[in-house]
Amino acid sequence: MHGLMMDMPLLISSLIKHAAQYHGDTEIVTRTVEGPIHRYTYAEAHSRARRLANALKGLGVQQGDRIGTLAWNTHRHYEVYFAVSGMGAVCHTINPRLFHDQLTYIINHARDVYLFVDATLVPLVEQLADEIREVRGVVVLTDEAHMPKSDVLPRLICYESLLDEQRDDFDWPLLDENTASSLCYTSGTTGNPKGVLYSHRSNVLHTFGAALPDSLNLSARDVVMPVVPMFHANAWGMPYVTTMTGAKQVLPGPQLDPASLHELIESEGVTFSAAVPTVWLMLLSWLNETGNRVDSMKSVVIGGSACPRAMMETFGEKYGVNVRHAWGMTEMSPLGTMNTPLLRHANLSKKEYYDLCENQGRPIFGVEMKITDDEGRELPRDGKAFGDLRVRGLWVAKSYLGGAGSSAFDEDGWFSTGDVATLDANGYMRITDRSKDVIKSGGEWISSIDLENLAVGHPGVAEAAVIGVKHPKWDERPLLLIVRRKDSKLDKAEILTYLQDKVARWWMPDDVVFVDELPHTATGKLLKTKLREDFADYVLPTA
Ligand code: AMP
Secondary structure (H helix, E strand, C coil), X not given: CCCCCCCCCCCHHHHHHHHHHHCCCCEEEEECCCCCEEEEEHHHHHHHHHHHHHHHHHCCCCCCCEEEEECCECHHHHHHHHHHHHHCCEEEXXXXXXXXXXXXXXXXXXXXXXXXXXXXXXXXHHHHHHHCCCCCEEEECCCHHHCCCCCCCCCEEEHHHHXXXXXXXXXXXXXXXXXXXXXXXXXXXCCCCCEEEEEHHHHHHHXXXXXXXXXXXXXXXXXXXXXXXXXXXXXXXXXXXXXXXXXXXXXXXXXXXXXXXXXXXXXXXXXXXXXXXXXXXXXXXHHHHXXXXXXXXXXXXXXXXXXXXXXXXXXXXXXXXXXXXXXXXXXXXXXXEECCCCHHXXXXXXXXXXXXXXXXXXXCCCXXXXXXXXXXXXXXXXXXXXXXXXXXXXXXXXXXXXXXXHHXXXXXXXXXXXXXXXXXXXXXXXXXXXXXXXXXXXXXXXXXXXXXXXXXXXXXXXXXXXXXXXXXXXXXXXXXXXXXXXXXXXXHHHHHHHHHCCCCHHXXXXXXXXXXXXXXXXXXXXXXXXXXXXXXXXXXXXX
């Protein structure tokens, strides 16, 4: 027997329709690529998204076509998100920091028919022009006054002129909710990038999950600044969650330096933000140097790589900002877990509280997880056993576009994340490594992430990485690489003494190397493959 409830499809267009109607005068504020601050409302954003949908139709874009974007977080990129998905095409966000070959691979693999590009990124597209043959035109996200010239790109269209020609009478189609809405390639550290194709249904369900109090906890009373780029796993869902809840949005454009971010936080009264640890590392050290504060901020979500304990403590104790440590993946739309305390944690000491915060958190409703051994057998949830982290759920990919990487998906519908983790009896998950990054010393695993987190707790350390280096007796031993903080004179003896009483003796790094910088992937994660290559022949003093 079927229930007798309406069968309304879950559609992305419904989010912006709702925001325009019920939060119509709430602002979306952008620091534009051209420089000045732009302000308008959800009602205006909706009207422009509808004009853009008409324009896309005029350009011959059909449902199912892929539209690539190379753009920072701005109101125009936001309009592209909603217009493209809303009309039934696929919004394919591309990370402009990727290498030339990755960019051409991704654009060709996705078969993008148009690219929507910030004016400053047009030179990047010019370099790709000869190799991206299916792209029919490039729409520049600017007005006539700022239109670049290009001898290389034959069809350069001005975004604002395109909109000027249109009416805002577009009716969002009632699509099947499983229609593809958006596409994002994972920044894999090996092999070709892999496409994750989201649906309207998965995105809207993720939006509900992300808005929950123990997830991002957003409401119409918040002022939200997504610093995480809209090309990194849909800015962790924030364009959708802010729209669903009707929160005011502050989009920082391309200027992600601490002074620019701080100016927006202060002038717009930002209450909530989210980004990878690197961004916050820079902001915190700038706040420390300048004596500025972030008093309007209530909470910040940090993920993408492990959030150092020292960062959570500084935010919490010095600035009164609650840090939510989150874990996710492009394949998971991306939210998987969020770290919030339970009722039973009400009386924790500060130390116990920050111990808890170091976990990546508990699964959000809609995501199931387990850890398994090398044979795929489930391991106990005792906080000690660690194994391959597998997930499934309402917004988890069931395959990659074109069937690549199929070995990550098993026949029971679980996706193998490539992360190594523990799960405890209270449901808290803790990442100990990426499967390729674990250090195996004498057959025992050493967590490089735990060592890195401890090392950055030292005031003289700006950034740290730990990799396994060949050792004749133990097979591998940990090597600690450190970027010193400005003006720090930290040396090997001091950092080793600092670590001594914090880790088991056999976890202690066998050597420490000070470097000027560490390599990162396009989304700001440590590029350990490069480090392992660079230090492949490194001879440890203990070897
Ligand atoms: P991406 O799809 O580019 O967002 O990368 C996902 C991967 O980033 C995960 O599989 C983890 O290896 C890593 N990651 C994300 N969040 C965290 C976190 N809070 N702690 C440790 N690693 C993380």
